[in-house]
Amino acid sequence: MYRLALNMLFGDRAKLAMLLCGLAFSALLMAQQSSVFFGIMSWTYTPMVNIRAQVWVSDPMVEQVNDAKPLRDTDLGRVRSVDGVAWAAPLHTSFVQARMQDGNFKLITLVGIDADTFAGAPAVLSQGRIEDLRLPDTVIVDEWGAALMGRMSVGPDGKPKNTPLQVGDTFEINDIQARIVGICRVKRAFTGGPFVYTTYDRAKGYTLGARRTLSFMLVEPQKGVAPAELCDRIERDTDLKAWTSDTVIWSWGERSLARNTFWWFWTNTGIPFSFGTAVLLGLFVGIAISGQTFYSFVLENLKYFAAIKAMGAGMGVIARMLFVQAFTAGLIGFGLGAGMAQAIGRVMIEKGMPPFVMYPQILWATFALVLGISFVSAVIGIIKVSRVDAASVFRG
Amino acid sequence: MSHPAHTVAFRATGVDMFFGTPENRVVALKQADFEARRGELIMLVGPSGCGKTTLLSVIAGTLTPQAGTVEVFGQRLDGLGQEALTTFRRRSLGFVFQSFNLIPTLTVVENVMVPLLIQGRPFDEAHARALAILDKVGLKGREEGRPNALSGGQQQRVAIARALVHEPPLLICDEPTSALDKDTGAQIMQMVRDLSRSPERCVVVVTHDHRIFRFADRIAEMEDGRISRVVDDPKLLDTTHL
Structure with a gap:
C-alpha cells in the first residue's frame, strides 16, 4: 500500500509542488538563519x-x-x-x-x-x-x-x-x-x-x-x-x-575561552533571540503551509480513504500511508531547502558576508524539525480520516 | 421465506437501526428481514430514505445495528468488534460504488490492486492478478492510463474489476448504473449478472434504475425501514414511486 500511497502523493503534482515549497522554504529559512547565526557567533571568538x-x-x-x-x-x-x-x-x-x-x-x-x-x-x-x-x-x-x-x-x-x-x-x-x-x-x-x-x-x-x-x-x-x-x-x-x-563550541566545559565567549554573547546579547525568532518563524511557516496543504490533500482524497476503509483497510494501514506520504514530502522538502541553504551559503562564503557556518548539527536539527512538521501534518490528516465513517461511501 | 442454511449467502433478521439522540431519533431500519441465496443477483429497491443504503451498510459491516442479527456466508457480524469487521470486509466483500471512487492519481491497474494490497499480498502478485481481471472485463491495453481518461462505462468496469480482484463471495453494488447511459448500464449489468452465477458468490444491487430490473433474479422492495415484499418478476413491481 505504501507504494500506492506514494503514487497518490506524486500523482497530484500541483499539491505536491505546494507541499514541497512549504517544506523547502521552511527548511531553507531554518538552516540558513541558523548558519548565519552561528557564523556571526563564530566571529565572537x-x-x-x-x-x-x-x-x-x-x-x-x-x-x-x-x-x-x-x-x-x-x-x-x-x-x-x-x-x-x-x-x-x-x-x-x-x-x-x-x-x-x-x-x-x-x-x-x-x-x-x-x-x-x-x-x-x-x-x-x-x-x-x-x-x-x-x-x-x-x-x-x-x-x-x-x-x-x-x-x-x-x-x-x-x-x-x-x-x-x-x-x-x-x-x-x-x-x-x-x-x-x-x-x-x-x-x-x-x-x-x-x-x-x-x-x-x-x-x-x-x-x-x-x-x-x-x-x-x-x-x-x-x-x-x-x-x-x-x-x-x-x-x-x-x-x-x-x-x-x-574552539568546538558544542561540547561542555569550563576551560575553553572560545566556548565561554560564545555563551557570553548568547546570554548577554539579543542575537540568539533575533535569529531564534527567524528560525521559529520558519518552523511556523512550515507547519502552516505544509499542514494546510497536506490537510487539503487529505480532504481531496477523503472519499477515497473512506472507500479504502470500506474495502477493509484498518486505520493503522491508512495512518501508515499518510505518514509515508508526509515523511516522503518532508524528506524531499528538507533536501531542497538544505540544498538551497548550502548554495546560498557558498555565495556568502565567497563574498565573506554575512558569515555562514553550517554545522552538521544544524542540518540534523533542521531535518528533525522538518520531520516534525511532516509528523504534525500527517497527524492532522489521520485525525480527519479517522473521523470518516466507512459507511459514507454509500451516500453518493 | 427462509432458505436452507447451506444455500443462504446472507441473512439479516429483525434489524433495527436508528440515528440521532433518544429525543430526536430517526428510525432507518425497523425489524428489517432480508435474505439472499448463493449464486443469486438480488436487487434492493425503494424510494429515497426508505433505508436501502442503511441496510446495505449493515450487511457490509460498515454500520452495526442496534438490534437483530446479520450473517454473511456463515459468519455472524453482530457482536463483532471494529477490527473483526474490518477483516471481514477485507476478505469477504467487494464494492462497486455509485461514483466509482477510483483514485484519480493512480493508474487503472493500481486502482484494481488496492484490495489485494490491503490484504497484504505482494505487489507483483497483486499487479499480475489486476492485469488478468482487467483483461476479463475488457480493459486490456488501458491498464496504465488514469481513470479520468476512461468513459463512464469503462470506469465502472474498472470498479467491478477492483471489487472482484480478491474474489470476494459477496459483491455489493450501490447504484452501479446511475452514472451510465442505458446501453452501457445494460452491458455492466450483464457482466455483474454473469459474475453472480457461482454457488460461492452473491451479488446485491441497490438501485433506483428500473431499466436494469430485468437482470435481477429477485427484487426486494423496501418501505419505511423494512422489506415490504420480494418478487421474482420485475413486472410485479410498481415502479412509479421508485
Whole structure:
C-alpha cells in the first residue's frame, strides 16, 4: 500500500509542488538563519582562531576573549615558572583608532605579539614576511582591513574606486606612524575592525597612557602535559585564569575561552533571540503551509480513504500511508531547502558576508524539525480520516 | 421465506437501526428481514430514505445495528468488534460504488490492486492478478492510463474489476448504473449478472434504475425501514414511486 500511497502523493503534482515549497522554504529559512547565526557567533571568538596558542592566561575576572583585563608584566614571569610550561609569551589586544592618510579614522584591533618568538602571529601572510615586524614602526594588516582602510579615489569611469592598502603604505595610530610590511589572511572579527599586528613592545607605544598592556599570555605546555592539566596548575600556582584554545563550541566545559565567549554573547546579547525568532518563524511557516496543504490533500482524497476503509483497510494501514506520504514530502522538502541553504551559503562564503557556518548539527536539527512538521501534518490528516465513517461511501 | 442454511449467502433478521439522540431519533431500519441465496443477483429497491443504503451498510459491516442479527456466508457480524469487521470486509466483500471512487492519481491497474494490497499480498502478485481481471472485463491495453481518461462505462468496469480482484463471495453494488447511459448500464449489468452465477458468490444491487430490473433474479422492495415484499418478476413491481 505504501507504494500506492506514494503514487497518490506524486500523482497530484500541483499539491505536491505546494507541499514541497512549504517544506523547502521552511527548511531553507531554518538552516540558513541558523548558519548565519552561528557564523556571526563564530566571529565572537575570532581572536582564538587567529592567534594560535594551546593555553591562554588572563585576569581571573575575564569572561570572554574580547574583554581583556590588563595584567601586570610580572605575571608573565610567574606563569613561566609554573611546572609544565614550555614557554609563555605576552599578548596585547586592544581597540584603537587608526588615522588614514586621507584623514579618515578607522577602529582597529591592535594585536601586539612577542617579537622574539612571534607567538600568536598570523598563520598565512599573502604579502611580506613576519620577520619584518622587527623593523621600526611596522605593522601587518589583514586583507579585509587593507581593503577597508584603502584609499578612495575616482576611477576612470567616474565611479568611486577603492585601492586597498599595500605593503609600504602608512597610517597612524595615536599619532605614531605605522608602516605596513605584510598583509595577512585571518578570520574577521565580530567587532568589524581589522586586525593590525605589531610587536608587543611597539603596541605599548601605540597605546600611550595605558598603565598595563599585557592582555593575555600565550602558553605552550611541555611535551606530555595536557593543556587542561596545565591550566589547572597555572590557576593553582598563580591565581590567574587559564584557558584552553579549543574552539568546538558544542561540547561542555569550563576551560575553553572560545566556548565561554560564545555563551557570553548568547546570554548577554539579543542575537540568539533575533535569529531564534527567524528560525521559529520558519518552523511556523512550515507547519502552516505544509499542514494546510497536506490537510487539503487529505480532504481531496477523503472519499477515497473512506472507500479504502470500506474495502477493509484498518486505520493503522491508512495512518501508515499518510505518514509515508508526509515523511516522503518532508524528506524531499528538507533536501531542497538544505540544498538551497548550502548554495546560498557558498555565495556568502565567497563574498565573506554575512558569515555562514553550517554545522552538521544544524542540518540534523533542521531535518528533525522538518520531520516534525511532516509528523504534525500527517497527524492532522489521520485525525480527519479517522473521523470518516466507512459507511459514507454509500451516500453518493 | 427462509432458505436452507447451506444455500443462504446472507441473512439479516429483525434489524433495527436508528440515528440521532433518544429525543430526536430517526428510525432507518425497523425489524428489517432480508435474505439472499448463493449464486443469486438480488436487487434492493425503494424510494429515497426508505433505508436501502442503511441496510446495505449493515450487511457490509460498515454500520452495526442496534438490534437483530446479520450473517454473511456463515459468519455472524453482530457482536463483532471494529477490527473483526474490518477483516471481514477485507476478505469477504467487494464494492462497486455509485461514483466509482477510483483514485484519480493512480493508474487503472493500481486502482484494481488496492484490495489485494490491503490484504497484504505482494505487489507483483497483486499487479499480475489486476492485469488478468482487467483483461476479463475488457480493459486490456488501458491498464496504465488514469481513470479520468476512461468513459463512464469503462470506469465502472474498472470498479467491478477492483471489487472482484480478491474474489470476494459477496459483491455489493450501490447504484452501479446511475452514472451510465442505458446501453452501457445494460452491458455492466450483464457482466455483474454473469459474475453472480457461482454457488460461492452473491451479488446485491441497490438501485433506483428500473431499466436494469430485468437482470435481477429477485427484487426486494423496501418501505419505511423494512422489506415490504420480494418478487421474482420485475413486472410485479410498481415502479412509479421508485
